[in-house]
Amino acid sequence: MHSSYVFFTGSACGLLLLISARLLISYRHQPAGRWLIVMLAGVLCYLLWPLLSLEHPLVKLLFDLPTILVPAAFWLFAHQLCSEEDDFPRWGWVPIGLSIVVPSAANHLNFATTPALHGALYVLAQPLKLGLIAAGMVELFRHFQSDLVEARRRLRAVLLIAVGGYMLVVVSAEFLFTYWPVPAGIPTLHALLATLLTFAACLWLLALSPGALGESLPPAPEESSTPTEETPAPAAQPLDTAQQQLLEQLQAHMRAGGYRHTGLTIRELAEQLGAREHVLRSLINRHLGYRNFNEYLNEFRIDEASARLADPGQSHLPVLSIALDIGYRSLSPFNAAFKRRHNCTPTEYRREQLPA
Structure with missing residues (x-):
């Protein structure tokens, strides 16, 4: 050899x-x-x-x-x-x-x-x-x-x-x-x-x-109590003036329903806010604590869906219509995100909130 x-x-x-x-x-x-x-x-x-x-x-x-x-x-x-x-x-x-x-x-x-x-x-x-x-x-x-x-x-x-x-x-x-x-x-x-x-x-x-x-790597399972020797993530640095302004602009945009845009990506959101993509990415990750942009959007979308499903005035609306209104392309990802939050399907949640 x-x-x-x-x-x-x-x-x-x-x-x-x-x-x-x-x-x-x-x-x-x-x-x-x-x-x-x-x-x-x-x-x-x-x-x-x-x-x-x-x-x-x-x-x-x-x-x-x-x-x-x-x-x-x-x-x-x-x-x-x-x-x-x-x-x-x-x-x-x-x-x-x-x-x-x-x-x-x-x-x-x-x-x-x-x-x-x-x-x-x-x-x-x-x-x-x-x-x-x-x-x-x-x-x-x-x-x-x-x-x-x-x-x-x-x-x-x-x-x-x-x-x-x-x-x-x-x-x-x-x-x-x-x-x-x-x-x-x-x-x-x-x-x-x-x-x-x-x-x-x-x-x-x-x-x-x-x-x-x-x-x-994803966090270790909670049941594992054995400590690891991995290097801890550095603490987030205080926001400077530009970052604070971007954060306020982001929060206002989301409160106004910016998350409802179907197929919204972080690149599109950065363009809407007039910000650099990597700056916005770091802001949402390091200062708001989200590891995935879809996870961030789901917070707003599921909040709105939960309120609408519990509203007697909207009980006639199909679940699919609500899912499409808040930015989902189809029912499947909406159901999955909703179940992760509430441990039940949107239909089951509505039935609990609006008993006949």
Whole structure:
């Protein structure tokens, strides 16, 4: 095996262990942190696999399993990072289960008498991997514009472009080189790129912005009482005159019903207020405490909806009409936002407020 390949692979593995140790110390209590650790463990096993001579079938399966889990862990981490208010879809566990069972069977069952079945399982495993990675990238892209946490927006961009894109290339190349010879230098190039990615991650996580990941991840579950060592978010600075004026202008605009504009984005709101988008984004995040622009809009929209649903004079209005009036495109997102606030549907809420 080429010495440069061994060197770069060892370097990447050492850096991955360093990052994993940092994550275990600070973020093991958070679901997103745990999925990120699983993903890094899978990458570590993937890089080490060509350097090891594993013979026992059970040992090979246990060592290969973290690698098989990488696409699923990437999707689950992306969902936890970006969808704080939404549960992971139940249907998502079906492709995740298939993405574990199919490659495990293809890699570790004996197909001496049925080689065609082995080929079919191997071919099926590839679109499953690509599909899960693509699903994770879609999660990272969704609501990117409405995300108010600047550190998380940067993390989304890095994961989307660097990590997700690189994983898609690796899976596609793996499948391609199953049927064609691997060109000289490709394994070394792969190890070099893995080293550069992990070095950049270490530099960012441990030196340049040690608190960025803690700021990006959703809060740990309340039931977890074990403290973490993440860097606390800095306290918001007092507003200067321009910021105070913008805040007052924003509040007046919202009280006047600015939130009712269907499909309102923070960019459009900044244009309406004559403000810079990044200034408005920071104001809503750091001084009003919202992590997502839609969450901010929902506060006003659900307040108005609650009042209108409890108003006997509007009892004749369909729920859909109220939802459209206050800025929602359809009933589904309105119902979801309303239920998060009141733990009941709009129809149930109206029935409680206006008993027959």
